[in-house]
Amino acid sequence: MEWRARVFDSLSLPALILKPNRVIVSANENFLKKYGIGKEQILGRTCHDFFYQSKDTCPYENCPLPEVLDKNRGHSILRRVTTPTGEEKWEDRVFSPILDDRGEVRYIIESIRDVTEVKALEKELSGIREFTSKLIQSSTSGIVAADRQGKILIMNKAAEELTGYCMRQSGKALTVLDLYPEGMAREIMKRLRSEDFGGVGKLLSTRVNFINARGEEIPIELTAAIIYEGGEEVATMGIFNDLRPKLADEERMTHMLARVAHSEKMASLGQLAAGVAHEINNPLTGILLYANMLMESMDTDPAKKQELKNIIEDAQRCAEIVKNLLTYSRQTDKQTEVIHINSLLDYSLNLIRDQRLFIQIDVVKELSDEMMLVQVDKNQMSQVIINLVINAVDAMNRQGTLTFRTYRDKQAQKVYLEVADTGCGIALENLSRIFDPFFTTKEPGKGTGLGLSTVYGIIKENDGNISVKETGSKGTTFLVELPSFQLQQDSENEAASDLLM
Numbered sequence: 244m245e246w247r248a249r250v251f252d253s254l255s256l257p258a259l260i261l262k263p264n265r266v267i268v269s270a271n272e273n274f275l276k277k278y279g280i281g282k283e284q285i286l287g288r289t290c291h292d293f294f295y296q297s298k299d300t301c302p303y304e305n306c307p308l309p310e311v312l313d314k315n316r317g318h319s320i321l322r323r324v325t326t327p328t329g330e331e332k333w334e335d336r337v338f339s340p341i342l343d344d345r346g347e348v349r350y351i352i353e354s355i356r357d358v359t360e361v362k363a364l365e366k367e368l369s370g371i372r373e374f375t376s377k378l379i380q381s382s383t384s385g386i387v388a389a390d391r392q393g394k395i396l397i398m399n400k401a402a403e404e405l406t407g408y409c410m411r412q413s414g415k416a417l418t419v420l421d422l423y424p425e426g427m428a429r430e431i432m433k434r435l436r437s438e439d440f441g442g443v444g445k446l447l448s449t450r451v452n453f454i455n456a457r458g459e460e461i462p463i464e465l466t467a468a469i470i471y472e473g474g475e476e477v478a479t480m481g482i483f484n485d486l487r488p489k490l491a492d493e494e495r496m497t498h499m500l501a502r503v504a505h506s507e508k509m510a511s512l513g514q515l516a517a518g519v520a521h522e523i524n525n526p527l528t529g530i531l532l533y534a535n536m537l538m539e540s541m542d543t544d545p546a547k548k549q550e551l552k553n554i555i556e557d558a559q560r561c562a563e564i565v566k567n568l569l570t571y572s573r574q575t576d577k578q579t580e581v582i583h584i585n586s587l588l589d590y591s592l593n594l595i596r597d598q599r600l601f602i603q604i605d606v607v608k609e610l611s612d613e614m615m616l617v618q619v620d621k622n623q624m625s626q627v628i629i630n631l632v633i634n635a636v637d638a639m640n641r642q643g644t645l646t647f648r649t650y651r652d653k654q655a656q657k658v659y660l661e662v663a664d665t666g667c668g669i670a671l672e673n674l675s676r677i678f679d680p681f682f683t684t685k686e687p688g689k690g691t692g693l694g695l696s697t698v699y700g701i702i703k704e705n706d707g708n709i710s711v712k713e714t715g716s717k718g719t720t721f722l723v724e725l726p727s728f729q730l731q732q733d734s735e736n737e738a739a740s741d742l743l744m
């Protein structure tokens with residue numbers, strides 16, 4: 244056998260030799276084996292006749308031969324074929340020209356390589372790639388990956404939403420330095436390379452801020468990792484979540500706990516106060532009774548009479564305190580009625596109208612004439628107003644301007660009353676304590692410290708709120724907020740005029 248034929252036979256790929264007119268002049272052992280045929284069944288036939296049982300040549304776009312003949316150059320084509328057993332296979336058919344001395348194509352070698360496995364792997368790989376990309380994109384956590392220089396390579400949808408940046412948008416390349424406040428990106432890298440924050444290459448959950456596209460700082464919870472390839476750092480990735488909702492929840496929680504603690508304190512102090520008041524009330528009644536009896540049977544010694552008078556006066560003061568304590572703990576029955584806030588104010592001021600208290604005080608009323616009904620216990624509420632007034636007058640040392648304002652927020656269904664004085668103001672360090680029972684800055688015998696705590700309790704009981712709106716060297720404004728009483732729309736005006744009469 245000619246050596247050329249032997250070379251051809253020993254090719255590990257099935258191969259044919261064709262003439263330019265497509266007639267098959269040779270087929271190697273591997274080819275005959277692959278198709279299970281003898282030489283006589285193929286030699287002398289054209290390739291289109293053998294492969295497709297067709298008298299005509301294949302369409303130009305399906306056959307690489309014309310290209311090989313035109314350009315005297317090898318060419319290949321990828322084909323999907325179905326084997327006689329029905330299997331789908333991918334074949335890479337390579338056509339290589341054999342040129343004569345003049346450089347013309349004399350023969351063409353066609354070899355067939357089975358690339359089914361490669362194709363399958365390729366498909367699997369692109370499937371994995373697509374899946375990974377979907378996984379990253381659909382994560383509700385923000386995911387960002389950057390190369391060694393810090394240039395952002397991947398930013399998923401959640402990260403884009405949170406940062407306000409858009410990766411597809413042109414413009415300058417985004418880097419991790421753009422995402423963090425100054426020095427932070429470097430600090431994160433430092434921690435990533437250190438052993439102390441989850442091991443080298445890892446950063447366990449950390450609270451940091453980043454800067455969004457609008458320049459705002461946003462608190463996030465971040466975990467990060469370095470991606471290595473063959474022991475070399477090639478990229479970094481970070482996964483993060485917006486901390487704002489969590490922080491808001493925490494704040495709400497702390498607030499609520501503080502409120503609960505406060506009202507619990509008030510309640511237990513109320514019980515204590517009520518207990519003490521009841522205990523003292525009985526002996527006190529006795530003291531007053533016997534002192535008065537003594538007073539009546541007393542001889543005319545004026546000095547002794549005066550001493551007895553002092554006893555009675557002090558005992559009466561005690562009785563007054565006990566009464567205050569009982570009101571503070573509100574051991575009295577509550578009777579609510581619907582009343583206009585302006586009428587309530589007038590009613591309360593009337594109760595203290597005659598006092599010398601007001602001699603040097605200008606009273607200003609800035610009252611809205613809108614519908615401002617509240618459903619409250621009139622006597623309790625007048626105590627609120629009187630307490631606020633007495634405190635204001637005290638703070639002004641009985642000289643100054645006392646302003647009352649009423650208004651409403653229709654949408655929020657709230658009615659407001661402001662009591663403003665031009666007094667000494669409340670020191671900052673006392674602000675958080677003024678509503679505590681027994682807190683007073685007044686000298687002994689003047690203040691009991693029960694006024695504002697009583698006010699607070701009553702307002703809370705009426706589903707309202709009281710706060711210091713403003714305080715300073717120019718005076719203090721207390722703001723009382725009450726739920727407005729809602730009438731049926733059509734009867735509103737009628738009822739209002741009744742109530743205002």
Ligand SMILES: Nc1ncnc2c1ncn2[C@@H]1O[C@H](COP(=O)(O)OP(=O)(O)O)[C@@H](O)[C@H]1O
Nearest residue numbers: 634635638668677683684685690691692694695
């Ligand atoms: N309008 C006000 N201006 C300045 N300080 C005030 C005012 N109202 C209350 N305070 C402060 O709050 C404290 C507590 O008030 P309160 O509970 O009524 O007790 P009391 O009047 O018996 O001291 C007062 O001692 C005073 O320091």
Ligand SMILES: [Mg+2]
Nearest residue numbers: 633634694695
């Ligand atoms: Mg007071």
